[in-house]
Amino acid sequence: MKYFYEKTSDHDFKIGYKVKKNIVSKTIKGESVKVIENPFLGKLFIVNDLIQFIEKYEFVFSEIIAHSIMFSHPKVEKVLFISEFDRGIIKEILKHKTVNELFFISDKEKLQEVFEEHFFKREPNVKIVFDNAKEYIENFQNYFDIIIIDSKNPDFKDKDFLKLATKSLTKEGMLGIVNGFSKEPTAIKNEFKSLKSLFKYSAFLKSSFNLQVFSNLGIKIYSKKVDVAGITERVLNSRFKHFEGAKKLKYYSPQIHLSSMVIPKFYNIK
Incomplete structure (x- = not known):
């Protein structure tokens, strides 16, 4: 029986996944890209021998990343998402019917094409830009309600x-940055410090997902005006009550939102 082994960057240990079927194995601009099928987890998207997406449980990550920041904002209309590929987050953002514009900037077009072929098809009402993100974002001032950055770049x-x-954010705008915090607490701390001068408020929410080597993911939400760490269950329940997509969610809820802000002491990222 064949296995795929995901390794840590320093090769201290590895985790094996049984391979039912090899679907894709190619090199794109120097990066190894694989799609395999596991009997239990479904399809896995792998880049440079690190799992980036697990079909069976993708909703845990995509729901907490998208909805935690979407429900923190009083009314989201314009969103910018920056990532190498979708990761399932776009479909969650679009469940919010107040959103009338969604921009997606990717610096890896071919990687996104593989993802679209084997996981989620391209949403027709999303403006996808395979361009220099810095040059593109310079065209916007006081425009986006939310920006989510989920990238290792x-x-x-x-x-x-x-x-x-x-x-490019509005006065009530929020910035969300996705991080893996089991291996890089110092980097996250430095990021927090660098953004303190730009944002008055911040909150960190973790994703409870533990099937990968680098699975301790979370999103740090920054806000100029809204105390995102002080949001109450009453406010979240009120917004969730009027959310048409609530019944379709498998993981996120107001209670999960609040409990995800409780970070164990040993992560040492505050």
Whole structure:
């Protein structure tokens, strides 16, 4: 029986996944890209031997990342999502019917094409840009209600780029940055410090998902005006009550939102 082994960057340990079927195995601009099928987890999307997407449980990650920031904002109409590929987050954003514009910037077009072929098809009402994100975002001032950055590209977390992103947000705008916090607490702390001068409020929410080596993911939400860490269950329940897509959610709820802000001490990221 064949297995795929996901390894840590320092090769301290590895996790094996039984391979029912090899679907894709190719190299795209120097990156190894695989899609395999596991008997229990369904299809897995793998880049450079690290699992990026698990079909069976993708909703845990995509729901907490998208809805935690969407429900923190009083009314979201314009959203910018920046990532190498979709990861299932776009479909969750579009469940909010107040959204009338959704932009998706990707710096890896071929990677997104593989993802669309084997996981989620391209949404026709999403404006997808395979362009220089910095040059593109310079065209917007006081425009987006929410920006979500889910990328390992350091250029998207550079202080100059984040300043541009901040200028493109409305006064009540919010910025969400996805991080894996089991291996990089120092990097996250430095990011928090660099953004303190740009945002008055912040909150960190973790995703309870533990099937991958780098599975301890979370989103740090920054806000100029709204105390995102102080949001109450009453406010969340009120917004959730009027949310048409509530019955379709499998993971996110107002209670999950609040409990996800409780970060165990050993993560040491505050």
